[in-house]
Amino acid sequence: MNGESPIRVLLADDHQVVRAGIKQFLEMHDDIDVVVEADDGEQAIERIQSEQPDVAVLDIQMPKKTGIEVTRWVRANQPSTGVLILTAYDDDPYVMAVLKAGANGYVLKTADGEEIVQAVRAVHDGKSALDPEIARKVMNRIKAGPIVDHLEELTDRELEVLGLVGQGFTNKAIGVQLGISDRTVQGHLAKIFGKLQASSRTEAVMRAVASGWLPSDLGQFDSD
DSSP states (O other), rough: TTOOOOEEEEEEEEHHHHHHHHHHHHSSSSTTEEEEEEESSHHHHHHHHHHHHHHEEEEEOOSOOOOHHHHHHHHHHHTTEEEEEESSSHHHHHHHHHHHHOOOOEETTOOOOHHHHHHHHHHHTTOOOEEEEHHHHHHHHHHHHSSSGGGGOOOOHHHHHHHHHTTTTOOOHHHHTTTOHHHHHHHHHHHHHHHHSSSSHHHHHHHHHHHTSTTTTTTTTOOO
């Protein structure tokens, strides 16, 4: 770990056996520490608020509040926490709702342990972590929809900014890379979101990829 603190993870799933299995996978790695668990959505919000984990790993279907509702709360109230959805559901409406809510990643429970670990690391690094099958679904859904044909084109600078977002750079790091202020980066992102009709960084990247403006390998985690 090169002396770095481990990634602090909240794990929320209403099935205790499932949580135990996922926790075991994650904690086999020294750079990940499951610091708190939750068995429903309301408890997840309370514990995200109190523990401030680096990454919240959430199921979609939980009692009291869904993973989608928890994701919306995190984005509105604690944006420093990354959100990884880990679920059995791969239906298009769930996928699109989660991305619109602002999740950083979406991985299926059928993924092997190492893929889940890589997804947690990717989300912690600010990258999008989409299961390859989910990424294909999202791309097909976006391409098939009417929105892509009517998107306003991005400027060269906006494409530069969004390309760096897709590589996992934070606003501050993008500013350093391009020689501009954090505030200017934020301004570019606001315009990008408006032009692409996107409500999250992941959704914006996927729309730009679907339009052929960014390379198709952005937005998927490396499972090698």
